[in-house]
Amino acid sequence: MSNTNTTDISRRKFLGSAAAATGLTIIPGVMLYEVAQAKPDDMAVTSEVRWGMLIDTRKCSEGCDDCVTACNTENGLTGHDRPETDVQWIRKLKLTDKQTGHVTSLPLMCQHCENPPCVDVCPTGASMKREDGIVLVDRHICIGCRYCMMACPYKARSFAHEVVTDQKVHAPRGKGTVESCTMCVHRVDRDGIPACVEACTKEDHNAMLFGDLNDSNSEISKRLAEFGGKQIRADLGLNTGVRYQGI
């Protein structure tokens, strides 16, 4: 137990300094990526952190799918030209207000809920939430029942309908199991940012921001505190990790 405590303290110290670093930069995500080696590889993630995203739909343009392309490239998601069964971890949505005709464009992916319905319904515990709030499928014990896909209010999950070959080393995936956005956990664990956010920032769209919702000094928390951010289907009380502005 004492061991865990020391870990937590050092972790907190790091987070303080990292947050200080981010506070000073203009493009926080990129900066955070460059803060070198903060979480030692042998340290488990803790609930001190809760990773989240803030998406400013006013900066998200309708024809742009840079985030989607980046995700597909990063995670090796290749389709078979079968749109009904091909996997999509992130997709672009176009909303048209029925009353006013106002058009909104936004990316939608796993919302990394605090109370994820997919985790509740999974019979084996394959669907799970890490301490830092990232919701994942442990495909080692996923039996492919697809109940999580029935339960997800965001249609965020896909079933691998076909044999997968030549996977990315950091994104193993295979036929017969369910998969979804991992918030690029392999990058986050090494203090990187998700590929979609990186792509959006790199192209200077700046519609996506990644950060620690638990840290009041993080850029994402500050922006949320100042401008607010909505959850999709807030009525379900899931407390999503992905928030939207302009919807």
Next chain:
Amino acid sequence: MKKATFMEIEGRSAGYLALLGFLGIFILAALGATYYMEHNGHYVTGMSNQIVWGMPHVFAVFLIVAASGALNIASISSVFHKTAYKPLAPLSGLLALALLIGGLMILVLDLGRPDRLIVAMTQYNFKSIFAWNMILYNGFFVIVGIYIWTMMQRSMNQYSKYAGFAAFIWRLALTTGTGSIFGFLVARQAYDAAIMAPMFVVMSFAFGMAFFILVLLASYNWTERPLGDAIFNRLKNLLGIFVAGTLYFVIAYHLTNLYAAEHAGVESFILMDGGIYTQMFWIGQILIGSLIPLALVFHPGWSKSRSLVGLASAMVIIGGLATMYVVIIGGQAYPLVMFPGQEVSSSFFDGVVNSYTPSLPEVVLGLGGLATALIVVALAIKILHFLPVSLADEVVDPHANAK
């Protein structure tokens, strides 16, 4: 009341062997279909990322629901002390187990990773109603198995009412669990309703009774054993009551949904402009599954015909499959409502009614599950003494002659 005598069926006739062969072909075809689906992946089926549960689930959920209902006859005799049903109790327990085997077989063979069944049996997430169901299904086998044992071994008879009571409670829990698989889904407009659980319980009464009547008619006609009106009329009346009860729950469910503006979309989809789902609902579920069977079993003239009552039972089963199609596929076909008041479009079929065309392997797998259930019954009544030699009126009802 005379003590009912039980005996195995002879099971050597050409008809019996033909039946086994016929069912066996379906089972082999189902295994072939499974291999095809699992080898290629589920893209060869009609199921997709939109309609994630398809025809196999329609059959599986239907059979599982019917399984718990098939136990009703036994419950009526053991729990509610209606002695007239006592000779039928072992068959009732057998049919319940057989239907559950058939249903679970489909469910397991449709998994993305059926080879990991062992994981499903050893790793439980106790917050999942699905995990609870696995415990309920496994427990059902054990409890009903013991129940059948207490009924069939004379020295154990004294315990049969306790076992029967346990089985009765368990089967209610089981169907509540099955209904809750849908009732607990907060995400989707068609589900997320507490009434799902009791509605499934009443449906199970009707579907199980329909199966029971058909199996009883077939086995007594084909073995030329006497089946009296006294017991048969009770069964047919029960079927009518259960079908009416189901109809009541269906009406209550839709009325409640119609009242809430939030659910207006999904209701008009199912009831009015859902195409195949609307037809399945009105023609399959309501007309074939409820109204015509009700007329057949309660009409003073028609209800005297065994064939028509048999037809009514078959219609309840067809209507039951239609019901599951509307609930399971229709519920998924209607798009998720994430942004009320907005028209949604994307490359991932957001905001549109999802299409689904059942594929042959899926249907074959479903029918294979049904065939498995029936072959289990056919084999068991040949091996063990499940069937009373006679269900003539004087055997069943001691007062039949006195009247």
Next chain:
Amino acid sequence: MSVIEQIQKLKLLLAGLLITLPLSLQAGDVNLPQVPKAKANATEEHGCVTSVKDMRKNHMEYLLHQRDDTIRRGVRTKQYSLAECVECHVTEDTSGEVANFGEDKHFCSSCHNYVAVSIDCFQCHNDKPQGDGTMSSRDMPASHHNMAFNKHSETGATLDNQNSESGK
């Protein structure tokens, strides 16, 4: 996780027994596995991540433990990482071809085929070294890599000394 470990063992054992049954009848015809040599300098006594003897006996335990640690707790040490095994052990043959999992020339298959123990790792994981993955050493300070490497290695002292400066 001990339950699943036990089950896994049982499964492997059963599968092994069942599948090897027909093989054992003609065991004389089967050649001993030709295990490909690893890229890095693993020696017979200190092995790679632990001794060869230990790895032969317990590699599945290490992998299973690592798998849960990584996906559930975000622990990303490399010592028992499957990707690292593949990176170093799955090698090109003389004609420059890298064997697929399932072929006798693939490091894992060479033994697994011989003992007829089926594994499903490579239904999801890549069976070939990528070299460019995020697991490669450029993303990793050398210190972590080698600390992990040396934890169980008897001849690790030199490596540790070499890199102890670059770590801090």
